[in-house]
Amino acid sequence: MIKRPYLALLSLCLSLVQPSKAIPPPPGVTETTKGNLSRITKPGGIERDYRAGKLTEAQEKIVIALAKKQGVAKVARISTIHFHPSAARGIRVDGAKEVNGREVSYKVLNVNFKPWYHPGAGPRKGDSQMGEFWAGKAYERKKVILRVGETDYLCGSIRDIEIKECEAMLGLFLEGKFTYDPGPRINDKLLDQVDWSKPNRFSKRGNEISAGFPHKGGPGSGFFDLQVEFVGGKLNIKQMFQAIP
Structure with a gap:
């Protein structure tokens, strides 16, 4: 870390x-x-940024399980985000960072939550769903x-x-x-x-x-x-x- x-x-x-x-x-x-x-990370546990809406403990568990299933081996951060200019909101999960010299890489997963997402929208082909949450595959980000x-x-x-x-x-x-x-x-x-x-x-x-x-x-x-x-x-x-x- x-x-x-x-x-x-x-x-x-x-x-x-x-x-x-x-x-x-x-x-x-x-x-x-x-x-x-x-700072890049906060020591210990999962960092949370719930500026767009708070998840309950039970909802967090579903999001974490979904993230692991879709490619985020270790969850380091969960944040809720706005989809401006619409009223829709979403959830982003960041995986633990791996450092190689000056390069940092980590997995990112975008999670949708039915009550927050665009009305009538739902999982696409290939998405994984758990309850009212769904997501595609995680992707890698490098910084x-x-x-x-x-x-x-x-x-x-x-x-x-x-x-x-x-x-x-x-x-x-x-x-x-x-x-x-x-x-x-x-x-x-x-x-x-x-x-x-x-x-x-x-x-x-x-x-x-x-x-x-x-x-x-x-x-x-x-x-x-x-x-x-x-x-x-x-x-x-x-x-x-x-x-x-």
């Missing part, structure tokens, strides 16, 4: 990102809490470890860019130590909706660097793509795109 840690419609809101203005740290983040954002201080963060993908450069930028994002270019649609309020602790990706093409982060609302709430420049240890956001479900 590591100690430290479609969308129905994509609405791309292009923004030119206000002038050499430093961004304050996210609410609640202080000098003593910055390093504790989004890369980025280390900032004493905390490890999982990044969805890194392409054509050095890990150390990604870690340096992530540290600045987490501390709010960046600036943004002037523009009509980007401001501190919008930037505060970005979950800097869960980087989706970092990539580089020539001198162009882009980074992706999810919305703080969690899965189904959209995400942000940023075009940035990182020169001399200073980070500036040039453009920002928001994908809204």
Whole structure:
């Protein structure tokens, strides 16, 4: 265990990102809490995130049994999620993480629960069902470890860019130590909706660097793509795109 840690419609809101203005740290983040954002795992037991609806102990047992049957040998996390913009909800099960150097892999299973899912919908061919819960097969997800201080963060993908450069930028994002270019649609309020602790990706093409982060609302709430420049240890956001479900 590591100690430290479609969308129905994509609405791309292009923004030119206000002038050499430093961004304050996210609410609640202080000098003593910055390093504790989004650790990879919590010690002991199963981690739960029931923001979209709570499962009873009996329901959890069914979900865990279904997950094991569909390919998740050891359940590490159960979360409930919204399927915006609909009222439907779902359940996600993450398996225990396996670490190989900087690469982390784990199984993921999406579980449907009849009272929460789309009206009239049901299991598809090949799905396994237990009571009112059903799911297809689990799939594997791979991520890369980025280390900032004493905390490890999982990044969805890194392409054509050095890990150390990604870690340096992530540290600045987490501390709010960046600036943004002037523009009509980007401001501190919008930037505060970005979950800097869960980087989706970092990539580089020539001198162009882009980074992706999810919305703080969690899965189904959209995400942000940023075009940035990182020169001399200073980070500036040039453009920002928001994908809204």
